[in-house]
Amino acid sequence: KNEVEQSPQNLTAQEGEFITINCSYSVGISALHWLQQHPGGGIVSLFMLSSGKKKHGRLIATINIQEKHSSLHITASHPRDSAVYICAVRPDTASKLTFGTGTRLQVTL
């Protein structure tokens, strides 16, 4: 079992829909990252969380440390949000990042 599990693996939505991507992990962590990988391959860091919630534009990330779970929400989705969204955690016991396998999002008109 992977330390970091994401769901769903693939997601198709229509423009304007509210989107939720989930990340569950099995170890204690000190930080969780959400990354966005564009169709061209470039990777952008969206959020780094250790508790609570962060918001940037139409993107919101939340984390529940007790439940070992994080969600990435996109409000009013747009085709340009189409990308792979990757969750990564920094375990308490190791100075490294462990990555999820990503959620591929396609937003259509």
Add this chain to the structure above:
Amino acid sequence: DAGVIQSPRHEVTEMGQEVTLRCKPISGHNSLFWYRQTMMRGLELLIYFNNNVPIDDSGMPEDRFSAKMPNASFSTLKIQPSEPRDSAVYFCASSLERDFQETQYFGPGTRLLVL
């Protein structure tokens, strides 16, 4: 700032050849990370440096891989000899701190194909 710069962007080589990937981190960042991404294994951390010193190279797959950071503005990842299974996208990232608790800024990646 130009962001993290990687070169080359694409590399095609034959099995057995030496491959050198280059990275220039964002000025002022003191940590640099090398990642590899494949379809089968996703993103993996290979090695990272803090203040030009290698901190953890446990992700380096084998002795054929080596990385150096001779100064704060330049790092190389070398594969010698290369093998087809090394085909992947190699990303370099930099950060203000080493402990994965700050935002990492990724370069555009080098797409490597070993024939």
